[in-house]
Amino acid sequence: xxxxxxxxxxxxxxxxxxxxxxxxxxxxxxxxxxxxxxxxxxxxxxxxxxxxxxxxxxxxxxxxxxxxxxxxxxxxxxxxxxxxxxxxxxxxxxxxxxxxxxxxxxxxxxxxxxxxxxxxxxxxxxxxxxxxxxxxxxxxxxxxxxxxxxxxxxxxxxxxxxxxxxxxxxxxxxxxxxxxxxxxxxxxxxxxxxxxxxxxxxxxxxxxxxxxxxxxxxxxxxxxxxxxxxxxxxxxxxxxxxxxxxxxxxxxxxxxxxxxxxxxxxxxxxxxxxxxxxxxxxxxxxxxxxxxxxxxxxxxxxxxxxxxxxxxxxxxxxxxxxxxxxxxxxxxxxxxxxxxxxxxxxxxxxxxxxxxxxxxxxxxxxxxxxxxxxxxxxxxxxxxxxxxxxxxxxxxxxxxxx
Ligand code: CAA
Numbered sequence: 001x002x003x004x005x006x007x008x009x010x011x012x013x014x015x016x017x018x019x020x021x022x023x024x025x026x027x028x029x030x031x032x033x034x035x036x037x038x039x040x041x042x043x044x045x046x047x048x049x050x051x052x053x054x055x056x057x058x059x060x061x062x063x064x065x066x067x068x069x070x071x072x073x074x075x076x077x078x079x080x081x082x083x084x085x086x087x088x089x090x091x092x093x094x095x096x097x098x099x100x101x102x103x104x105x106x107x108x109x110x111x112x113x114x115x116x117x118x119x120x121x122x123x124x125x126x127x128x129x130x131x132x133x134x135x136x137x138x139x140x141x142x143x144x145x146x147x148x149x150x151x152x153x154x155x156x157x158x159x160x161x162x163x164x165x166x167x168x169x170x171x172x173x174x175x176x177x178x179x180x181x182x183x184x185x186x187x188x189x190x191x192x193x194x195x196x197x198x199x200x201x202x203x204x205x206x207x208x209x210x211x212x213x214x215x216x217x218x219x220x221x222x223x224x225x226x227x228x229x230x231x232x233x234x235x236x237x238x239x240x241x242x243x244x245x246x247x248x249x250x251x252x253x254x255x256x257x258x259x260x261x262x263x264x265x266x267x268x269x270x271x272x273x274x275x276x277x278x279x280x281x282x283x284x285x286x287x288x289x290x291x292x293x294x295x296x297x298x299x300x301x302x303x304x305x306x307x308x309x310x311x312x313x314x315x316x317x318x319x320x321x322x323x324x325x326x327x328x329x330x331x332x333x334x335x336x337x338x339x340x341x342x343x344x345x346x347x348x349x350x351x352x353x354x355x356x357x358x359x360x361x362x363x364x365x366x367x368x369x370x371x372x373x374x375x376x377x378x379x380x381x382x383x384x385x386x387x388x389x390x391x392x393x394x395x396x397x398x399x400x401x402x
Contacts, residue, residue, distance in 0.1 A: 061115030078254025205356025
């Protein structure tokens, strides 16, 4: 049965997130952006409003909501401000490898205390390094076994929420030459000796979310900091991104929709040549294209999340959602500025920030080129089993056989 209708619980959380964004984010978003610092008070409010740690089981202190519900929240908050959405949503990314591979004991020791606190606690996902971005298997952070402990040494960069995190989910390798097979993932409390926050990144957009370097100088962690088995890290990173890319797509859908709403509001009030500019086909057709992109992004996003909620493969669908929605966010933001003409270029109007924020959505959690690598890899693998029914009758010489 295909059913596009949201359940009562889904509608409730969507409306709660929309009200939260309308009351606490949208009116202050440009101020958060100007300040360019972590919006701690806002994140605390989101935590108290039950809009964080959504897919963490109740037994660990989370809200045990679905990934689909997480995308409803992501879109609503992203509509208000994509930077705030990244700050609020980052725990989902950092906790996912722990939820995928952590034992009851590990969840109880490393995650539960964070979620039991009255004050919001944050976690960061430490994969990217200066020399290892798209090629995630090339990380150089080393994990060395020493008796029952592990010693972690290396440096990560562009890490969202690192400066405010209590726990880091860290990918490290026993030997870089082993590439994917050498990588393991560890839970590293931020207050351990040797964990240091470095350079704070100065970004074009999404300035309400903080990113920094974080280094690990001979950081000793106990054996139970290892998630899954030694060598499981790369697979866990990929499985995590399959889930969380739908979350980025949701934020992007929020940005794409915001661009539609700001542009149509402007076009229905701004008069030139004696009529509102929305009456000109050059503007109205652009608005229709923008609205279609936002709607298609929403469908792709919810489908990717829906599959994950049913434990069905969603690698391709989450890649489609992430790239289509973030490309749509970027295109719609640029079109919004174009419809607002001179005002679209001014920071006092919404389009300029939408453009700056959308750009990052096309880059983080795997560039949109990497999404195509991921999707085409699966498509080509499936093609080996494909029978389209076509039978070759071509009689020419040396023609390719399919
Ligand atoms: N699920 C489970 N296993 C998977 C998988 C998946 N989705 N994808 C790959 N694997 C497994 C494969 O089956 C394979 O296993 P075997 O060796 O047993 O066959 C193994 O992993 C290696 O797979 P690949 O050969 O595909 O590995 P690769 O090195 O060629 O990977 C890549 C290429 C997919 C492009 C990967 O490097 C990648 O996703 N890169 C992008 C990294 C990224 O997204 N970084 C973002 C960081 S997070 C961020 O931005 C956070 C922030 O602050 C907001």
